[in-house]
């Protein structure tokens with residue numbers, strides 16, 4: 468059971484703690500921390516084939532140079548990752564924490580392929596499977612995950628996750644819910660343009676709930692579906708206005724006629740489409756500001772750790 472300082476470290480670095488292993492993606496690497504026979508260990512997964520001799524030597528040298536400073540008991544380098552065991556000194560948790568950050572940034576600077584590359588075959592991964600082998604957590608493709616868990620009794624599947632396409636469906640779904648809320652607000656006669664915020668928030672939530680991978684695609688989906696959502700919502704709001712006008716005038720009509728007329732109105736000249744475009748513009752600004760704010764929140768939470776970079780110097 469992992470508790471205390473390691474558990475709070477997991478929270479700080481936004482990692483999962485399943486009770487036995489702390490793991491998750493950090494700065495593009497799948498990392499894991501665990502205690503085995505009272506030995507505190509970190510493991511960073513990557514793909515580094517045997518022929519990458521220079522990088523392997525650089526990592527070895529980096530670890531050797533850090534041995535004393537961080538009280539490293541032992542370390543082992545393989546083509547699928549690096550494992551470092553720490554001496555049980557009183558400041559072991561500080562050592563783990565500091566060295567963890569230092570090592571991740573070192574690997575990143577060296578351009579070692581991390582979580583988006585299969586640890587076993589080196590294939591680029593859009594969606595990946597997470598496998599644990601005695602606490603060491605790897606990301607790999609589905610085929611390699613089957614091979615690893617099939618051939619190694621100590622290996623277990625932690626989970627399959629994170630796909631930008633499935634995430635995109637979630638974002639679309641979220642934006643749709645936001646669009647319905649916008650129309651609901653407009654239907655009740657309230658100012659609705661601010662609901663661009665709702666559309667953007669729900670698109671982002673949908674992306675996350677569907678297991679979307681954190682990437683540029685997330686932001687692109689968020690912006691794209693938010694603007695489409697705003698455009699559709701504003702169009703439906705105009706349909707509602709038209710419906711109300713006709714209804715008040717005592718016309719008998721079908722809903723499809725309302726939609727058709729609203730649509731052809733939009734195309735019939737600047738007098739009609741300019742107000743529509745203005746409304747879509749304002750709604751989109753609300754949505755884009757929300758997307759920016761969400762990126763800001765993310766940046767701030769990851770900036771928490773960069774102080775450690777200085778410790779590496």
Ligand SMILES: [Zn+2]
Pocket residue numbers: 585586587588589590607608609610611612
């Ligand atoms: Zn593979």
